[in-house]
Amino acid sequence: MTHVQRGNFWRVLAASEGWSRFKRSKLALTGAVIVVFVTLVALVGPFLVVQNPYDLSALQLGDAYKPPIWSEGGTMPFILGTDQQGRDMLSAIVYGSRVSLFIGVAGTLLASALGITLGLISGYYGGRIDALIMRIADIQLSFPSMLIALFLMSVLGRGVANILLSLTLVGWVRYARTVRGETLSVKKSEYIEATRVIGLPDARVLRRHILPNVFASIIVLSTIQVGSFILTEATLSFLGLGVPITRPSLGMLCNDGFSVLYSGLWWVSILPGLYIMIIVFGINLLGDFLRDEMNPRLR
Amino acid sequence: MRTMNETGVERSVGRQGELLLEVRDLRTYFHTFKGVVRAVDGVSFDVRRGEVLAVVGESGGGKSVTGFSVIRLIDDPGRIEGGQILFCGRDLMTLSESEMNRLRGSEIAMIFQDPMTSLNPVYTVGQQLEECFRLHTRMGRAERRRACVEQLRAVGIPNPEARLNNYPHQFSGGMRQRVVIAIALAADPKLIIADEPTTALDVTIQAQILRLMVRLVREQGRSLILVTHDLAVVAESADRVNVMYCGKIVESGDTRAIIDRSAHPYTDGLIRSIPSLEVDRRRLDTIPGIVPNMFELPEGCYFAPRCPRARDLCRVREPEPVEIAPGHAVSCHFPLEKSSSQREEVR
Amino acid sequence: MFQFIAKRLVQLLVVLFAVSLIVFVLTSVMGNPVYLMLRESATPEEVHAVTQALGLDKPLPVQYGIFVKNALSGNFGRSYMYHLSALSLIIERLPATLELVFVAVLLSAVVGIPCGVIAGAYPRSLFSKSVMSLSIAGISMPSFWIGMVMIYFFSLYLGLLPVSGRGEVGVFLGIRTSLATADGWAHILMPSVTLALGNVATIMRLTRAGMQENMKQDYIKFARSKGVSRFRLLFGHALKNTLIPVVTIFGLQLGSLIAFTTITETIFAWPGMGKLLIDAIHSADRPIVAAYILFVAVLFVFINFVVDILYVFIDPRIDLR
Numbered sequence: 001m002t003h004v005q006r007g008n009f010w011r012v013l014a015a016s017e018g019w020s021r022f023k024r025s026k027l028a029l030t031g032a033v034i035v036v037f038v039t040l041v042a043l044v045g046p047f048l049v050v051q052n053p054y055d056l057s058a059l060q061l062g063d064a065y066k067p068p069i070w071s072e073g074g075t076m077p078f079i080l081g082t083d084q085q086g087r088d089m090l091s092a093i094v095y096g097s098r099v100s101l102f103i104g105v106a107g108t109l110l111a112s113a114l115g116i117t118l119g120l121i122s123g124y125y126g127g128r129i130d131a132l133i134m135r136i137a138d139i140q141l142s143f144p145s146m147l148i149a150l151f152l153m154s155v156l157g158r159g160v161a162n163i164l165l166s167l168t169l170v171g172w173v174r175y176a177r178t179v180r181g182e183t184l185s186v187k188k189s190e191y192i193e194a195t196r197v198i199g200l201p202d203a204r205v206l207r208r209h210i211l212p213n214v215f216a217s218i219i220v221l222s223t224i225q226v227g228s229f230i231l232t233e234a235t236l237s238f239l240g241l242g243v244p245i246t247r248p249s250l251g252m253l254c255n256d257g258f259s260v261l262y263s264g265l266w267w268v269s270i271l272p273g274l275y276i277m278i279i280v281f282g283i284n285l286l287g288d289f290l291r292d293e294m295n296p297r298l299r
Numbered sequence: 300m301r302t303m304n305e306t307g308v309e310r311s312v313g314r315q316g317e318l319l320l321e322v323r324d325l326r327t328y329f330h331t332f333k334g335v336v337r338a339v340d341g342v343s344f345d346v347r348r349g350e351v352l353a354v355v356g357e358s359g360g361g362k363s364v365t366g367f368s369v370i371r372l373i374d375d376p377g378r379i380e381g382g383q384i385l386f387c388g389r390d391l392m393t394l395s396e397s398e399m400n401r402l403r404g405s406e407i408a409m410i411f412q413d414p415m416t417s418l419n420p421v422y423t424v425g426q427q428l429e430e431c432f433r434l435h436t437r438m439g440r441a442e443r444r445r446a447c448v449e450q451l452r453a454v455g456i457p458n459p460e461a462r463l464n465n466y467p468h469q470f471s472g473g474m475r476q477r478v479v480i481a482i483a484l485a486a487d488p489k490l491i492i493a494d495e496p497t498t499a500l501d502v503t504i505q506a507q508i509l510r511l512m513v514r515l516v517r518e519q520g521r522s523l524i525l526v527t528h529d530l531a532v533v534a535e536s537a538d539r540v541n542v543m544y545c546g547k548i549v550e551s552g553d554t555r556a557i558i559d560r561s562a563h564p565y566t567d568g569l570i571r572s573i574p575s576l577e578v579d580r581r582r583l584d585t586i587p588g589i590v591p592n593m594f595e596l597p598e599g600c601y602f603a604p605r606c607p608r609a610r611d612l613c614r615v616r617e618p619e620p621v622e623i624a625p626g627h628a629v630s631c632h633f634p635l636e637k638s639s640s641q642r643e644e645v646r
Numbered sequence: 647m648f649q650f651i652a653k654r655l656v657q658l659l660v661v662l663f664a665v666s667l668i669v670f671v672l673t674s675v676m677g678n679p680v681y682l683m684l685r686e687s688a689t690p691e692e693v694h695a696v697t698q699a700l701g702l703d704k705p706l707p708v709q710y711g712i713f714v715k716n717a718l719s720g721n722f723g724r725s726y727m728y729h730l731s732a733l734s735l736i737i738e739r740l741p742a743t744l745e746l747v748f749v750a751v752l753l754s755a756v757v758g759i760p761c762g763v764i765a766g767a768y769p770r771s772l773f774s775k776s777v778m779s780l781s782i783a784g785i786s787m788p789s790f791w792i793g794m795v796m797i798y799f800f801s802l803y804l805g806l807l808p809v810s811g812r813g814e815v816g817v818f819l820g821i822r823t824s825l826a827t828a829d830g831w832a833h834i835l836m837p838s839v840t841l842a843l844g845n846v847a848t849i850m851r852l853t854r855a856g857m858q859e860n861m862k863q864d865y866i867k868f869a870r871s872k873g874v875s876r877f878r879l880l881f882g883h884a885l886k887n888t889l890i891p892v893v894t895i896f897g898l899q900l901g902s903l904i905a906f907t908t909i910t911e912t913i914f915a916w917p918g919m920g921k922l923l924i925d926a927i928h929s930a931d932r933p934i935v936a937a938y939i940l941f942v943a944v945l946f947v948f949i950n951f952v953v954d955i956l957y958v959f960i961d962p963r964i965d966l967r
Contacts, residue, residue, distance in 0.1 A: 142661065142946055143942075147904075152672075238790045240928065273788055276788050404873035408871060412864075417864040420962070421960065421961060422883075434874065482872065
């Protein structure tokens, strides 16, 4: 087990080979820049944009159907144009990205919490519990997660909480499998044997000795999971089975704009989608690098 | 061409045979993030027709890279930086990749270290053997099949007709190496490069496979470059020996001369660390220290830090190869004298 | 072999039991269909009559028994919307979905595998790096977005391809398919590309990784020392080894392709079973949703089975016993 001295952490990181490979990798740097940018936009963006798209009284129908400013007919301050209700697209995208990112991150946290718990239980105790959990995981894995989420949402109905529930139920499996696998291999190692010999309570062994060992895998999985959850949420919302209309995510904005795509108002639907792609692209670039770096076995 | 060496089963013939391969000042470097590794650095040697040349040394000495360089199978980040590889008078370095491919297998072939990994797991042994005939001969389908059976029989695989349809995982390690030998010899190459061909095998069958290989090579008057770290193998099968250390040939000469009258302290160290050769000693000698870091080679003689005889000169100036007897060259400022007590009796 | 098939069949039954239970429980929670079938001004007697007709007044375990019994005979009830048998509606829509999936699979194999092979063989080349960046971009794009961009660009801006719908259906080798007509191809092009894109990226990355791994192996060097040409080396020796994991993922991907037809078909108004499902969900058409899920479950288990069999043909090291 690698114990990192707390005070040294940053110095150790800066001197590590991984850090120098990170600095050399253009793709990883691009990914990091995108992720930082996107996070900043979500945090401070609402203070910078021209309107609050949720505030219906701020919308002027006279501003509707404005294209982005680089197209003919575009006017300031609507840099990315407006939709059919006169909503500023840039503002809508900034606010929408908050919803999308929140769902992606919160969903990942919940799914990882459930998955890690079940994985630890499964790997550490084995026996019937293990068999049951892994059977469920197997069955679930034979179905595409998109379909399961779709089905769950059709039963649960729209809403942020429901999406989070669906994503949790869809996402736990990979965590559980990874954590279980690592737990099994760690459990066999001598120092875990030793902790049991000296009579440490199970919970403490799990938390202090097994979790640190699976940490790297969890980080890698989670990075990729955030991206895939953002896509899943976007897709569900696009199909009208995701977030409610009142607080549109990026996927919901696409759904909204799709109806006017045929009348040539491409920016209303295509720009929010483009931003989804940028977000997920950045996360995936970073995730790819982390995966190669931290755990080459997770391919 | 082959007829002149029909008597090549005898050992001494190699000396008189005409030159098949001349390697001049070969340099193969590996360009890594940490720096350049000079795996093979200015190596020159000859191989005559019908001759078995052994290349020995510790791992990391550049033996295998030398072998792979001759057939030009060096991959990134490695590169053959310079030198000439004259095969039958043609410089292989000037050939295109497709010209090289026509030569590989039909003129020069290789036998790899680990028979567990050198055969493709998803093709049958027959398919892999047949490929050689398809690439390098004009045989028809039936003819190729007959040739495959013949070839497997030649390397001593029982029931060859049935075995052709088996996959590599259905063979034992020794049998697989026989298959590898069969494939290497299939298109009748003039030169075979064997890279530690017995190292990965069970000790009990090493000698068996080695003898089979050497017999098949000598029967047809072929030449063999035998890369190995095992001096016992050398003593049994080679005509001549190149001793390599840190990418350079430090000593070369006839097998007997090298083993009985080694002049380089490194060669001497290698010989002293074999358990069974001639002299009965209580304790096995080892060469002190380890092979130096290839990124930070010492100045002067690379062996100086480990050498019991090193003096100041050795740490400053690199020794040039000197011919101390006909055909016996050594790169050392202070070569061992033949008068050393243990060697007296050999004379 | 027989044992293997038997084991698989048992597995199939377990999966189907689990799925049917989940589907039954969840669909019974999903809104009360009675109100969807009646006018708003319906009397309590009318509501009662319909509830009884649907068997919704019985206790849940009994309802489940009826559900399974009916399901086994292919009877999932009549669609509330179309007043037709749910299963026959799905079967009727199946060919349209299958041809979409077929073209998408073809695209992923024809584009994904060769690109992955070349990128994996020359990992430092510009081509490989572009392929990698593009494939990451590919898996980062929401598929509905690709569809919208293509609709805007090819249909609305350039006016080259039809916006939506399935084209003319012709007969080819006795099969009625839109792939038999030019108009059909014009219609299927954008939906299938939309469907395939993420898949192409996945296959490409997987093939590349496998090739990179395999090209380092000794048997590749040994083959080279025999004088095997570059082309045969890549597509003969290395690819066959690489295909083993690719085939597995291909099977899994086939499942997710079918799932994603729901989105593609919605965007392009493609009359397949995916669009049927989405429409059914929006109108709480329980029998169709239930029939769809169970139908797809059988399909997936079948696909996994076929993949396992394929495995044996590609990898001689696998012994079924």
